[in-house]
Amino acid sequence: MLGYLLARVGVDVVVLEKHADFFRDFRGDTIHPSTLALLGQLGLRDEFLELPHSEVGTLDFVVNGVRVHAVDFGRLPAPNDFLTFMPQWDFLTFLAGKAAEFPSFRLLMSTAATGVRRAGAAVTGVTATDAEGELEIVARLTVAADGRGSTVRAATGLEPREFGVGIDVLWFELPNPPVPAPSTLAYIGLDALVLTIDRRDHIQAGSVIPKGRFAEVQAGGLDAFRESLATTAKPLRPVVDTLTDWDQVKLLSVQIARLETWHRPGLLCIGDAAHAMSPAFGVGVNYAIQDAVATANRLAEPLLGDGVSERDLAAIERRRLPPVRAMQALQLRLHEVIGRPHPAPLLANPPTSAQRAALNLLVPVVQAVAPRLIGRGFRPETISEVVVGSQ
Numbered sequence: 434m435l436g437y438l439l440a441r442v443g444v445d446v447v448v449l450e451k452h453a454d455f456f457r458d459f460r461g462d463t464i465h466p467s468t469l470a471l472l473g474q475l476g477l478r479d480e481f482l483e484l485p486h487s488e489v490g491t492l493d494f495v496v497n498g499v500r501v502h503a504v505d506f507g508r509l510p511a512p513n514d515f516l517t518f519m520p521q522w523d524f525l526t527f528l529a530g531k532a533a534e535f536p537s538f539r540l541l542m543s544t545a546a547t548g549v550r551r552a553g554a555a556v557t558g559v560t561a562t563d564a565e566g567e568l569e570i571v572a573r574l575t576v577a578a579d580g581r582g583s584t585v586r587a588a589t590g591l592e593p594r595e596f597g598v599g600i601d602v603l604w605f606e607l608p609n610p611p612v613p614a615p616s617t618l619a620y621i622g623l624d625a626l627v628l629t630i631d632r633r634d635h636i637q638a639g640s641v642i643p644k645g646r647f648a649e650v651q652a653g654g655l656d657a658f659r660e661s662l663a664t665t666a667k668p669l670r671p672v673v674d675t676l677t678d679w680d681q682v683k684l685l686s687v688q689i690a691r692l693e694t695w696h697r698p699g700l701l702c703i704g705d706a707a708h709a710m711s712p713a714f715g716v717g718v719n720y721a722i723q724d725a726v727a728t729a730n731r732l733a734e735p736l737l738g739d740g741v742s743e744r745d746l747a748a749i750e751r752r753r754l755p756p757v758r759a760m761q762a763l764q765l766r767l768h769e770v771i772g773r774p775h776p777a778p779l780l781a782n783p784p785t786s787a788q789r790a791a792l793n794l795l796v797p798v799v800q801a802v803a804p805r806l807i808g809r810g811f812r813p814e815t816i817s818e819v820v821v822g823s824q
């Protein structure tokens with residue numbers, strides 16, 4: 434996204450992608466209302482929405498069989514009043530195609546950054562490898578957007594602070610059940626939490642487990658795993674038998690981490706390279722995109738002019754660190770709640786009169802706050818006139 438935005442104003446951009454394509458399964462596939470609004474600003478929204486995707490207007494939770502309508506994106510101003518699920522590789526391929534229309538954009542696939550070039554304390558580009566061997570790319574600014582295990586970040590000695598997260602997620606695909614279930618983000622049972630994402634022709638399902646316990650879950654056997662899924666997420670019972678091999682189940686280690694300093698002379702870290710987000714609320718992609726927008730807004734002119742100063746880089750960090758901190762604090766809080774064993778049901782079924790009273794109080798508050806908090810995030814960015822108006 435940053436490559437697209439900078440190339441749009443005419444900055445020479447080289448993007449390196451170590452893989453030959455953008456295909457990665459079970460990645461963040463949510464495009465939130467804030468990102469839809471940005472695509473709208475760029476005049477790309479309609480074309481983007483022509484790609485295969487699903488749209489979700491509400492996020493429901495089922496707690497011990499009791500359905501809670503927690504998030505209604507319909508409360509956000511139209512037209513960006515829904516959440517989009519689109520395979521990340523389709524979104525990235527779309528963006529890369531759009532960026533390729535600008536003569537100053539170059540995307541080098543199958544090219545992995547291996548380290549940084551330096552002149553004294555300043556970073557002046559990257560070293561990399563491709564099919565032909567080693568190469569160097571000289572740059573006035575290097576942006577580490579290479580994810581939570583960032584090679585470029587490591588080469589500069591920047592070390593993220595890790596926040597302990599007590600859960601992992603097991604992701605797998607299930608066919609749609611014969612009787613379609615109402616769209617539900619999570620089923621929370623006595624001893625299991627099952628996520629379900631409607632992917633139109635199938636369900637992407639996730640099972641939240643205590644961190645590092647996948648081997649234990651496997652040792653318990655597939656029968657027990659399937660039964661736990663079907664007990665917690667009842668509509669899945671007719672299809673859990675399609676899980677016949679642990680190879681169908683992918684372990685994703687959940688992490689929350691962040692740099693307190695995002696830059697060095699000539700270098701800026703953004704996205705997961707600056708702050709690994711947990712999948713909670715599905716906001717990682719959108720926070721990475723917000724970083725890209727804040728960066729383009731601040732740097733488009735200096736990159737076309739006299740060059741980027743340390744003050745520019747510090748200003749981006751100052752702008753983006755507070756919303757990242759706030760969202761990660763929320764994610765950590767959520768992990769504490771869902772990572773805790775629940776010997777007693779969170780909610781009786783049917784709820785007791787005290788629980789019903791608490792729900793009547795809490796749900797309207799959550800419904801009022803959540804669409805903005807999740808759909809737009811803390812401090813949503815708008816693309817500056819300089820960047821938008823350049824076409």
Ligand SMILES: Cc1cc2nc3c(=O)[nH]c(=O)nc-3n(C[C@H](O)[C@H](O)[C@H](O)COP(=O)(O)OP(=O)(O)OC[C@H]3O[C@@H](n4cnc5c(N)ncnc54)[C@H](O)[C@@H]3O)c2cc1C
Nearest residue numbers: 450451461545546579580685704705712715716717718721
């Ligand atoms: C289990 C799980 C589920 C998630 N679900 C969601 C969700 O539903 N919604 C959401 O918004 N977020 C979700 N996230 C978070 C989201 O995936 C990330 O926050 C987001 O992808 C960060 O984007 P990024 O561009 O910074 O990094 P990445 O998406 O990690 O992209 C980095 C890119 O750099 C490439 N790369 C890496 N190293 C090099 C190198 N040395 N040289 C060249 N290229 C390199 C990689 O191949 C990759 O394409 C989830 C995360 C996890 C772990």
